[in-house]
Amino acid sequence: MLVARRVDEEAIALQRQGVLPGYAPMKGQEAAQVGSAAALDRARDFAFPNYRDLGAAVALGVDLPAYLATHLGTWHGGMYDPLASRFAPFNAVVGGPVTHAVGWAMGARLDGTRGVALTYFGDGASSQGDVHEAMNFAAVYRLPVIFFCQNNGWAISVPTDRQVGGGSVAARAQGYGIEGVRVDGNDVLAVHEATLAALERGRAGEGPTVIEAMTYRMGPHSTSDDPGRYRTLAEEQEWAERDPLTRAAAQLPESVVAEAEQHAAEVTRQVREALTAMGDRPGEELFDFVYREPTKALLAQRRAWKEWADA
Template sequence: MTTTPVLAAVEGDEAPLTHQQLRELYTLMAAVRHLDTAAVAWQRQGIIPGYAPELGQEAAQVGSGYAVDRSRDFVFPTYREMGVARAMGLDMVGYMSTHKATWHGGMYNPLESRFAPIQAVVAGSVLHAVGWAHGQTLSGEKGVALTYFGDGASSQGDVHEAMNFAAVMKAPVVFFIQNNGWAISVPTERQVAGGSVAARAAGYGIPALQVDGNDVVAVHEATRSALAHCRAGNGPVVIEAMTYRRGPHSTADDPGRYRTLDEERLDAGEDPLARFRQQLLADGVADQSFFDLAQRQADEEEEAIRAGIEALGPRPGAEMFSLVFQEPTPALQSQATAWRKESDHV
């Protein structure tokens, strides 16, 4: 599948990736694949209580995250955008602190990283993204919001409200859907009429791109074009990256209950990491020594992140009250006082 050319060409968004950038994309994908696999193992080992894997979605996440202008754009993730976070250079111990249950939303600075707190509410991030994007319009700034959600989340009412508002107000926001074939245990065809989320964009008057989500270069080009379109004042864009969730929905899920291994192998298609590796080899962009180095770096990074996660201690319990409202309400203050009295003797 190739990108559908429905956006007006915007000057400055056509420059091809350099060989160095292509190698960097592979290095990022290798790091994400290794960390993602390790995180599942950490959950089984009791290091973290839960995790939402992204095996098979590395190209969709790295390719799109790599296109973000971190000086002015802002990303609004769900709970499965570890690859985007890594591509944007976040502190991964801080990111993984949510999965450690040490901190809700991630122990990193959203303003500095341009990566909003991890959103566990299905489709909740789209509303925040449109609000921020509309703020850019009101202030005359040129930042673009990039919000992520899945094919399952696309059926939530929040997505309708967000797309409708964004279209009417011409908010600079890219709605990035990772269509991985499954809304937990429900296949896309059973909850998305027509099987395409991108097709819905026409109902809001929003241009849409459907892209091969396992092709990291195609994803990057589509995201870059969409960001340029928004930045030029043309309003929102929908991108649907067609990919496949090769593992469980979360570490609490058993995909064997709703699909067989044979079905998984057949539907998943070619592995995005192996596919990109073969492309780089065929084009003479990288050799075996480069891939060996990328793997060693991924190993070392994973070990450092694991050590950082294991070193995370518990946070002060009082923080559950201090980070709710800018100005604490009387009810919250009463709860905090009661909690302190009950905790004094513990």
Template sequence: MVAVRLLDLDAVAMQRQGIIPGYAPMRGQEAAQVGSAAALDRSVDFAFPTYRELGVAIELGIDPVSYLASHQGAWHGGLWNPAETHLAPLNAVVGGPVTHAVGWAMGARLDHTDGVAITYFGDGASSQGDVHEAMNFAGVYRLPVVFFCQNNGWAISVPTEAQVAGGSVAARAEGYGLVGNRVDGNDVVAVYRATEAAILRARSGGGATVIEAMTYRAGPHSTSDDPGRYRTLDEEQEWLARDPLTLAEARLRELGYVDAYFTGVEAQARDLAAEVRNGVAALDARPGEEMFDFVFQAPTASLLEQKRSWQEASRG
């Protein structure tokens, strides 16, 4: 969680310095992301992220440079292999990864595997029609899916209470025959236990679960956003008092961890952040031909003609 925090802060700094063109910060959501991803069985389960799941990627072992390559613009879907890592490419479509996860879960069911899909989305995305269709489909077929909603309080500039009817996102689960569970998204242990229970339930044929992790987006929606225009400093300070890293450290100190441990964690995280910064800055532009190579498994005649025309134009 400390490494994720520092990498996230450094990604914002890299955007300000022109190293990456844009970034969606996730500061404040470390417990929700790391705790949920830690509950996955990386050999069979599959995670479907949005564009804000840095913590999920790091917990699943993705190289941070490979992850940030998509934000740097060097590669549109990240430089990791989804088939090997079990983390799908970043998805900037609001609610988009939810339908993908349900489709994957149906495939896992048909293949008679033990795999469970977990899909991430925000409270704003929960109002998308695709999310409702996906939950209904998962309910009808009792699919092995965990719908993991990070309710960070704001759908960009719209507060949750202004766009989520029915009291909560978790409450909607009952309408689709799913289990709904609202948890403290800043408590990494609570998140881990809730996700573990949902995964075990799905793996045993019990169907899907909607987890609503109540957390807070401490920074802006994106590096082009100014949260000071729509929320108060008092609100931010109230949530900062429940910072997930502070809560996790307090729990560890109760278990006997001492200053030397935390100093070591901080040092390792800072070394990693420095390595990642250098790695992202050193990324070269990808070959232009790749915009054609990964559209279809078998390229069409029209696509091949476009590629040929582009190559001729590029040679000038």
């Protein structure tokens, strides 16, 4: 959790320095992400993140400079190996990774591995039609998938109570006939236990689970956002007192916390140096991996780009 917090802070600083074009901070959501991702079995499960899930990437051991290469604009979806890390390329489409997770879960059901898909999305994304379709499909086929909603209070600038009907994402599970759980998203142990229980249900063929982790986005929606325009300082201070890192540190010896700080500082240094040293990728890669068999239009675009680049 501390590594995620420090790297997140460094990413914001790098954006302000012009190294990263843009970034979506996740400060305050470390417990929800680390507690859930750490429960996965990397031999058979798979996580499908959105653009604010750095903590989950840390928990699954993803190469962080390679992960942040997407924010650097160097590579689409990150330069790390998704199969090795069990962490799919993160998705910037709101609600996008949810349908991907359901498709993967269908494959896991068919191949008999008893693997479970864990997909992340926010309270804002829960209003997307894709999320409804994914939950309904998963419920009908009793697929092994965990719909993990990080309810951080704000869909960009719109509060949850103005865009989530009924006031609860977890309550929607009842309409699909599946399990729905609401958990304190700032309590890493509570999140971990809820995720383990959902994984057991998935492996046992009992179908999907909706977990709604109640947390708070302590920073802006993105580095181009000003949360002071839509929420109060009093609200931010109230949630700062529930900081998941402070709560976790209170349960550990001071020596362990100090050691964690040293480790986080070293990881952050390595990430900063690797990102600032990362050069441009070959321009031809813009046209690779789009289609298995390139279309005529794509080939024409590549030729046009090549002529322009060589001019």
